[in-house]
Amino acid sequence: MLNTVVSQPEFKGMPMQQLQDADQTSLYVTADYHHLTLSSHFQPIFSISHRRPVGYEGLIRAVDTQKHSHSPLELLAIPQTGVENLSLDRLCRRLHMHNFARQPNGEAWLFLNLNSQCLVSERPDAGFMNNLFEQTGISPHRVVIEILESEIDDRHYLRNLIRHFRDLGCLIAIDDFGAGHSNFDRIWELEPDIVKIDRSMIRGAGTSSRVERILTGVVSLIHEAGSLVIIEGVETEREALVAIAANADMVQGFYFAKPQPRITQNLKFAEVIDHLLKIQQRQRFKNSHQMNQDFKKIESLFRQAVSEFSITNAFDTSTNILFIEKRAVRCYLLDEVGFQMARNVYSPHYQQKMDTRFTPLLSGDNANWSHKHYHFRAIEHPGEMQVSRPYLSVADSRMCITVSQTVVVHNKLYVFCCDLDWQDD
Template structure:
């Protein structure tokens, strides 16, 4: 490795020669959304030839041919990143280091390399996050021992590129990483599809349930940044906020960017809530008419058709106090033309019990008050819907009157 003097700093910047290429470290910030500042930096390798022409990381990683050579390059990259990170004003932040999992499997190196590197750079292990591409390692026992080794040193463990390739949730339960980095492909899909956006939010929620923090990486547009924030990610990384740079500098603009995004999100929530309230004014009026009609006449079919004046209304059904369905589903004439006969086994609610559903137990807990569920996937036809429900007393018997509203993505 070589040292080059930076005219603007008193410290020396470390580079390395490798197969006629000059290797340098670049650092990309990883920002905490609630803290509104960088909390870590991912070390990324960059290579240029003697003519100053850059070579991609993929071209660099294709040079070593044997497992031993790959391990040597992997260690060289880590050494560069550690030395250069130590020489910069990084504060109380993490350094994220990528491991070449394949060469570790083939070479099974001794465990002393990182220990020596910590001593050489004076970086404490608690400031280092080891990124592992778990999909590359089939030997679970070795993977667990590798993670155990770095944890014993005091490092944090991150699973990288989750959601790409053959990533499985069982690895999250088994490995118990401190951080999970969600692959760029998920945020790219979520940025253009409401369905994928919901899936991303569900993935983040599951990872949180497993006890890991979440970084969404590869954020490149304002829309993707808004989706990442809405999905409840803890940290965020990508070109939209900052590109990798040799020098770590204070990014005061990130706080402004986050404030801007949160303001957009707040306005959108207000707009959506206003629109939903407008939509529900009509639905609420029809629903209360249907409830009143049913309480007087006990004619469920007739009462249901009052609601079908609203085009979003799909089906009505009646439950008893303990959740059993008391009558067949009554479908809107508008919806019957769209019914997917492939789901015929699910269309009938005869003898079904829905007591575990929020629209039933919330109605029971709040008698006489209209309840509106959040959007969910209906088991009746595998479509997104919202359920409006309310208890109603007929002949001294308590029922829960329910109406599903079609809530497909616009």
């Protein structure tokens, strides 16, 4: 019974109340705290592949006697000592777990935020969460503890804290990764079950293809480290599409659902995901079609250039054929084992835009490119034109695509390469 919960020492002066919900027979729990009424809201966390919510983050809400809302930041500014911070943190966790237990949530996870700073200063005992599990009937494996790792400088204590919650049976999530001073070394060291990527990254990726590529790389690295990825703060259709394209496992944000005190069955999410996937499929088809159209002209010019070189053995002259295409940046010739046989030949159009800051990288003399995909793929498929994916060229630090093909001249095998400018529109 909650009356027994209220009497525990850490809640002295913070009585919890039961309020009858007019629409349901279940009881919804609130708490009085410094003339504010605190309550729980839950925001769904959706699995993209499963097309349904698989978890809910517990979020605190506060209103005063005049029913005016106070932000979480205002609430968190009230405690003046570490002990008071810990008491408020525990009060919030208790509210969320009791309210979560009283609602239809299936087997979904409950995500709980911890006030990392007060945990460091107070070093509380391990009994609190065990008592909550017993009181609410929520199994530890259904609780995900969110830790803002950037707030804890004591790495030894942070590891022990995570070990403690893991020993209880909880999952661990690193929150707000990508904001502030988040570092990948914490991911390798702490091995969280889940990493939540901060809103700032999806906001940037929604407007910049460059940031979108970075986000995709970050998700890939986190997966390589063995953690699932949630992209939080998704607020627009464009951001939702980017999150899906980045291969996130789960998404959270206002675009999908806002925090609510009551957990309801969200049947629309599957429809939303299906809608997004259809948009993505259409965009992929459009991009593929456009790329195919672009490459029809490039392919024709490239084959002419390779043919010209095979007949005349005049590399510089043969490259002029390719430079009719404005995307063509540079051509270079490699031998069978990847050594560059001559200097780069640059398009006259591109020479006007050369960035002299990268002068040390512009010359390919004595370079060996055998480790690059455009070389070894051409060697593996002699006589067939190879087209790379967009990548960052070391020659000038710009995104490019390389077209390559083997060609035999005087019984010697070469790889003819042409880099195409592939900057974002």
